[in-house]
Amino acid sequence: MGEITPSLLMLQLMTGIGLGAVYALLALGLSLIFGMLNVVNFAHGAFFMVGAFMGVYFLALTGNFWFSLVLTPLAVGAIGLLAERFLVRPLYGRGIDYPLLLTFGLSYVMVEAIRIIFGIEGVSTSTPAELRGAVNLGFGHFPLYRLFLIGATAVVVLGLWLFIEKTRYGLIIRAGSRDPEIVRVLGIDIARVWLLVFGIGTAIAGLSGVLAAPTRAVNPEMGISVLAESFVVTVVGGMGSLPGAVVAGLLVGIVYSMTSLFMPELAELSIFVLMAVVLLIRPQGLFGKAGQMG
Amino acid sequence: MNQAMTLANSFNWIVRHRVGAVLFCLILFPLLMPYEALAINILIFGLYAVGFNLLFGYTGMLSFGHAAFLGVGSYLCGIAIVSGGWPWWAAIVAGVAAASLVGLVIGYLAIRTRGIYFSMVTLALGQIVYYVFYKAESWTGGENGLRGIRVEAINLLGWQLDFLNPITKYYLILVFVAAALWFVSRVLNSPFGAVIEAIRENEQRTAACGFDVARAKLLVFVLSAAVCGLAGALRALHLSIVPIDSLHYLQSGQAVMMCLLGGMGTFFGPFVGAALFLYLEDVSTAVTTHWMALVGVVFMVFVLFFPKGVWGSVLHWLARKAATEKP
Numbered sequence: 093m094g095e096i097t098p099s100l101l102m103l104q105l106m107t108g109i110g111l112g113a114v115y116a117l118l119a120l121g122l123s124l125i126f127g128m129l130n131v132v133n134f135a136h137g138a139f140f141m142v143g144a145f146m147g148v149y150f151l152a153l154t155g156n157f158w159f160s161l162v163l164t165p166l167a168v169g170a171i172g173l174l175a176e177r178f179l180v181r182p183l184y185g186r187g188i189d190y191p192l193l194l195t196f197g198l199s200y201v202m203v204e205a206i207r208i209i210f211g212i213e214g215v216s217t218s219t220p221a222e223l224r225g226a227v228n229l230g231f232g233h234f235p236l237y238r239l240f241l242i243g244a245t246a247v248v249v250l251g252l253w254l255f256i257e258k259t260r261y262g263l264i265i266r267a268g269s270r271d272p273e274i275v276r277v278l279g280i281d282i283a284r285v286w287l288l289v290f291g292i293g294t295a296i297a298g299l300s301g302v303l304a305a306p307t308r309a310v311n312p313e314m315g316i317s318v319l320a321e322s323f324v325v326t327v328v329g330g331m332g333s334l335p336g337a338v339v340a341g342l343l344v345g346i347v348y349s350m351t352s353l354f355m356p357e358l359a360e361l362s363i364f365v366l367m368a369v370v371l372l373i374r375p376q377g378l379f380g381k382a383g384q385m386g
Numbered sequence: 387m388n389q390a391m392t393l394a395n396s397f398n399w400i401v402r403h404r405v406g407a408v409l410f411c412l413i414l415f416p417l418l419m420p421y422e423a424l425a426i427n428i429l430i431f432g433l434y435a436v437g438f439n440l441l442f443g444y445t446g447m448l449s450f451g452h453a454a455f456l457g458v459g460s461y462l463c464g465i466a467i468v469s470g471g472w473p474w475w476a477a478i479v480a481g482v483a484a485a486s487l488v489g490l491v492i493g494y495l496a497i498r499t500r501g502i503y504f505s506m507v508t509l510a511l512g513q514i515v516y517y518v519f520y521k522a523e524s525w526t527g528g529e530n531g532l533r534g535i536r537v538e539a540i541n542l543l544g545w546q547l548d549f550l551n552p553i554t555k556y557y558l559i560l561v562f563v564a565a566a567l568w569f570v571s572r573v574l575n576s577p578f579g580a581v582i583e584a585i586r587e588n589e590q591r592t593a594a595c596g597f598d599v600a601r602a603k604l605l606v607f608v609l610s611a612a613v614c615g616l617a618g619a620l621r622a623l624h625l626s627i628v629p630i631d632s633l634h635y636l637q638s639g640q641a642v643m644m645c646l647l648g649g650m651g652t653f654f655g656p657f658v659g660a661a662l663f664l665y666l667e668d669v670s671t672a673v674t675t676h677w678m679a680l681v682g683v684v685f686m687v688f689v690l691f692f693p694k695g696v697w698g699s700v701l702h703w704l705a706r707k708a709a710t711e712k713p
Contacts, residue, residue: 126502130502132505132506179686179690182690183689183690186693188501189448189502189505190693192448192502192505193448193642193685193689194686194690196639196642196685197643197682197685197686197689198682198686199682200678200679200681200682200685201679201683201686203678204676204678204679204682205679208679212675316636320509320510320513320635323506323507323509323510324510326506327503327506327507327510331502358521360517360520361514361517361518361521364510364511364513364514364517365514367507367510367511368495368511368514371495371498371499371507372495375498
């Protein structure tokens, strides 16, 4: 191992934030769906993976990264809409385990569908031409793409926040997550709101897939470990809490990249240990409300 | 006495002697299977699903981390034989003990959460075990798995048994499965068994009745881990290797699938589920490499339309028939 300098630490910190941005997006989608529908989407990793494949596909088709950045979340969100309408919806009111089990089965089907369409090997990716190269941040050169990743996440988080806090639809979503019965009594078709939220959540998973694709291997199994990692983020941040998802996402990313600098063999393990520690000290997560774990 | 009474009576008789009834089926089972290795797999995974069912079906706690116990049981049994040179029976004890210990630690952390969180937390804690064994290459063989668990002959009080003969192997493993089933049945019939089912039905009320819910949950978690650890240890002896995948959460997912396909909260259901799952795998892998898609679709159909599973639906139908035909 080379000498550890402050600038190396800063670069590694930035790498961690870049990684954490993807985690934050994943946990946002997961938390959004959970907070509203009380459904843990076990196919979230699969939606992420489908997003990565579609991103690569649309990029090859249109030759334009920005098109694929817009088209992919829409396409993945459309799959999410279909999944909610025809698979998850019949299970509402039948116990919280059933949607979880169903989405677990769905993830198998999605992984195999991608294997059938794109083959089992995965596809090769490259950073889009306009985002290649590195930027001098004062303490060293940092890849432009990862900087873009952080910026894009910030934009999505800001947009989602504005949507939920400042718009009429967001108001309905917030009310619906607090008391769906009352919202229904007020004459709002809550089933459509749920459908929309599931669509948005999966679209964000797809977006994180397309954003993460150039930074990792794109293969049908890529969503499998991502699912476990996004669970860690959600548990650390506090389930259903959107600020919790963002903060915990960044924290997990930073912990991962710092451990891989100092003790590379423990990198994968570190984030799970972080979760165990949080569970011991604060079982409801950093931003969760006490008693919400039940 | 009319025929209907006989049905109700025989139904009750089977329920009372459930261990015997299951064993009767399992003793005849190898005759029905295309080859013995599949029968042994079903036996072992049936036991794995029984252990999981204790927690999911009877206590209502959906764990996604049970691969940790199957895998630790396998690995410790294997390591005891490969590195320690222990006799096979001591290795099985080592596997079960290690799985129970891991169950105690994971259980202690996980029962702080409920419902969906419990599923997520057990999944993540199980992945810790996966990565630990993945990295401890000198002990576990890392990515390649643990190899060279050689048990060729088993000396039973001077009686030499050929462990390489699949039929002998099946019945030898069945002895352990039978002991575990008897144990599980005793647990379920005990007052403790009533407490865990009460927790499934209404946790708050159980606590209000004065039962120590947290302790009961932890105990059933450890018992469940021990049964899965036994399944793991037997699997290590059967396969002679331990693949690293046996610790992955997808392996935990298999227990969930088998349990639900067969019928959660039923005594025989896990074996039916294991048989269905593995038979489906066996038949469909011959036709296509994409058999997991088929498994996923079948599983979703069961979740949507037959949540009681195959055996649970049969039991439901029998119980209703017996009830309506009673005078």
